[in-house]
Amino acid sequence: MSEKPRVLVAGASGFTGALAAQIVDRHPGMRLVAVTSRSDAGTRLDRLYPRYRVPLELTELDLEALDGVDAAIVAYPHGAAAPTVAALREQGIVVADLSADFRLRDGETYERWYGEHGAPQLFGGAVYGLAELYREQLREAKLAAIPGCYPTASVLALAPLAERGLLRDVVIDAKQGVSGAGRGGGDAMHYVSMDENAFAYKTEGHRHRPEIEQELAALGAAAPVTFVPHLLPLDQGELTSCYAQLSEPIGKAELQALYAERYAAEPFVQAVGRPPGLRDVRDSNECHVYVTVTDRERVLAFSAIDNLWKGASGQAVQCLNLMLGLDETEGLG
Amino acid sequence: MSEKPRVLVAGASGFTGALAAQIVDRHPGMRLVAVTSRSDAGTRLDRLYPRYRVPLELTELDLEALDGVDAAIVAYPHGAAAPTVAALREQGIVVADLSADFRLRDGETYERWYGEHGAPQLFGGAVYGLAELYREQLREAKLAAIPGCYPTASVLALAPLAERGLLRDVVIDAKQGVSGAGRGGGDAMHYVSMDENAFAYKTEGHRHRPEIEQELAALGAAAPVTFVPHLLPLDQGELTSCYAQLSEPIGKAELQALYAERYAAEPFVQAVGRPPGLRDVRDSNECHVYVTVTDRERVLAFSAIDNLWKGASGQAVQCLNLMLGLDETEGLG
């Protein structure tokens, strides 16, 4: 039997990095060789996140000491990831990057939302890490830009319509649990602030919107997107409710058949028979999708994912599986 | 000093009836004389709802023994309310009805959504119980049809646009706590079913939609409405996110000024400076409204209410105050 690929998780003290470390640690086809963190170096990861049970000590990332590392998941903040990703790639390490740094393909759009890029030489050099759209490219890729949680859920909800050229205009009302806001957050993310609460935020414009528009356009739908995120009083989970206008009328049965067929062979996406609930996908890499038409002939498409799994770390491992020649679902059951 | 009006709450064992009983019981200008219930007759209300602290025993409603009752809040299921409301009105009792039985003004629409009407002679004879729209009519009314919680939040979010004739098309994504589903509900409303969950329901058509359309049309906006309700893992609260298309472009500052002016004199509606949160209005009769424009020029209007208060029982007392000649805000502080 050949040696398992040796995987590093950089930025493992945040929510998504810690979960990525856990998934890799339990993965039958990977070997977790290091977990790094600037802020929590010296702490064991299973002390910081007991429920993930990863018995490794967090260390500072040393780019000079990566001999034998085959692949890395980078869970750094937007902007901070690019230089590290570039350094890892220079050493031939396969990278799944959880930041936004390589997701957008238009430089101007990147700069408008995130500022100057930290590794312009690599910009445009990643495959967008949504296996349901880019499976074959990911098999050849060395760098995957893992989508944001909102684009993952939104694009999977709308892809069958976009691919058929049906999508003309869309409103996406997205709702997410508090883990989506990451560690920190101060008073606003205090238990007492979020308990029995719910609200919209970044209503004037959220930087996941250009990412959604980019991917829908790539599928053939250059539709304007209205996207508004909300926070809900729960831990993990993300629900998108999409209100679509189509270029031609199409009935509910036909739409549901379209979705069923589109996702029939997908291991992690399931077209379900009723509006999906967050409990059904919690702690899994699943995406549940439902499409219907109202009695006023508006098309509705819903998707539910776990924002930390299919919206981040699970998806990163799904991509790594493809990039490393493993079975796409391995370690994600 | 004149005698306080004597008020009966019929159907006081459900969530909205029980809260109505509490509000009336503490109301300095009303006297709660009886609370009735078929299913829980014989039980004291403060045993069923200790936190409301209403020390009265639930009895069966006896329409022959209502001497001295001046006003009633009826909290019966849709369809069941009409005959009782009619009987109360025949005795000259002022009624605030929490059911849908007298909200719609078009008979066919009523029948399509609710079936045959239980008191056709009274159909059309109520004032719609939204003081922000029908304040003067309510002062003269003897029967108020208290709006559904979704129409309350939706119409207050959109009224300033509708009144100006700006509203062309609207998508309403509404999110509500579990109390909105009422008592009962079986497995689906079990704590374990709703905890860490969220989902859309009645996606193909919810009977609050015609009510919303009726009121927006009455304001001058015959716009088609797409309305989708969701359940959230919290107790009380309702958030509507409205995505509006306008008949002419109008900027954010102008819109916010329009809302501020429209609601400046309203005692219970407040145009706030950021997307409203449910905690801010919990256990109050307040409605917080926020309007803005996205960087893609879509108009967004949000509203937050407590579904049991401004969405039902608080609003019923607000209407009764007007109908009985009391100060509109009395007992609702």
Place this chain on the structure above:
Amino acid sequence: MSEKPRVLVAGASGFTGALAAQIVDRHPGMRLVAVTSRSDAGTRLDRLYPRYRVPLELTELDLEALDGVDAAIVAYPHGAAAPTVAALREQGIVVADLSADFRLRDGETYERWYGEHGAPQLFGGAVYGLAELYREQLREAKLAAIPGCYPTASVLALAPLAERGLLRDVVIDAKQGVSGAGRGGGDAMHYVSMDENAFAYKTEGHRHRPEIEQELAALGAAAPVTFVPHLLPLDQGELTSCYAQLSEPIGKAELQALYAERYAAEPFVQAVGRPPGLRDVRDSNECHVYVTVTDRERVLAFSAIDNLWKGASGQAVQCLNLMLGLDETEGLG
């Protein structure tokens, strides 16, 4: 009619100070004249806590400019309160102090748990602010040391046993919502840390224990107390479960009669007929108490309060009412 007493709330940006400001603001017999805060001076309180709807700007406390202030509620951290309380008292201002600085009557015990005292000249000069034990003294007092939330719930649960000299040994297992931990708290109080969680803390010794022992001893029960606090995934509420050994056997009916009689005349304490639940007392100044005996003859006493109300701010106003000659329950309905 005489002028209403003018009340200042110092430290109004924390959870208990903000609620105290709200209660005073709505109090028919008091006038809220100022709310102060070091950290949030310049911010309006209704921006920081929209749901309390107190339309005053937070200012820094200026001890030179308190002309006309009759009374103050001080919500400062332990240790920091004493000098301010002393300065207010020197100006003749009646004070209800929410800190621990004047609760203990033994100097050594104070120093062991809190360090050096900030106003030793006043130490021992306060009345313990539990009206159920010290009502008459409070009517004459100028300084009330408002009990901690845990001592309030624990002492009310056990007082009838202690007063009869029955209490020999007691274990108190206390459970509190997250608001008890106050603002701040960092990662540990993040929504994601507390959601679906519960745990004990300060298991080796919590500084509320000597306070509980002091008050039980004052009632005649010099019993050793084991006290362990826990945090629960909820906002407001505190439940104590007390496991008592008595000096003589006494049956359930007799115990329940003892509790019923002891609290019959108390406006805020109610001996209830089943183990009390936190929902029943949420957002109220009520304390529900239940006593029983197990089939193994262990005596159990339970109490439920809202930690921010009866455990802090509501109780402060209850004491101020007595100190200012108002009705004890005014403004607390």
Place this chain on the structure above:
Amino acid sequence: MSEKPRVLVAGASGFTGALAAQIVDRHPGMRLVAVTSRSDAGTRLDRLYPRYRVPLELTELDLEALDGVDAAIVAYPHGAAAPTVAALREQGIVVADLSADFRLRDGETYERWYGEHGAPQLFGGAVYGLAELYREQLREAKLAAIPGCYPTASVLALAPLAERGLLRDVVIDAKQGVSGAGRGGGDAMHYVSMDENAFAYKTEGHRHRPEIEQELAALGAAAPVTFVPHLLPLDQGELTSCYAQLSEPIGKAELQALYAERYAAEPFVQAVGRPPGLRDVRDSNECHVYVTVTDRERVLAFSAIDNLWKGASGQAVQCLNLMLGLDETEGLG
């Protein structure tokens, strides 16, 4: 490679049966051959519990058609399980029974708490399914009586003290999430009833207490046990706080060493360094235990488990692993 044992789950529509079905379904060393239910026969299990993803239809149990079934997990109500367990055993099927029917070894105690036994010929014929105490016996057993969730957590918290003969008297304050109450439950388990709530129940005596006493006595501690359960507003999890009096003084360091040593080789029990939290063990078969001594020399022992996993279904599979000659931890990672 030999054939995998074929496993049936009877009563798979309840919370514990459904989870047992999921664990068996994913178990690399078992084959799930049938899931049965009287109330939900005809429904697919993944429709009832989507998140468990078990693609089998529930059928009614047919005792005449069990050819080829090697083992069964029975998740029936107390009293109802015994006859079915007996019938399965007569066919040579290895059984892990989640009910209380075979846990107690004293007939009179059983009858006092549960009534007449449904299969007296088998009474006393089971091994108590707590591998940490009965590992070797379970390897030889054909029938395991899986402990209640409260006894599991309580006995694991106290076993090291009981085994050394140190335990003299103990108070157990147990706190559990709502899933412990099972499906059904009506109004009391409605989301709105439990949200922001917590309370004690069955305070006069809970039938898990004799089970705890039986097991502590078997370890050498015939101590009287005071046991009081509480419900918390969370889904899965159980925390016990045990207040022990010892027969001789023993320091904190020595106690912690005793616990560390006792559980060092246990795959699922971990002596941790601070009071355990429910999040840390959620959705796992882990039990976290912590022991300490207060500054008043009371010994405290805490344990945290997931009531559905280590408190029921995970433990059942742990026992089946032993009974079927598999690795004890297989399928429980």
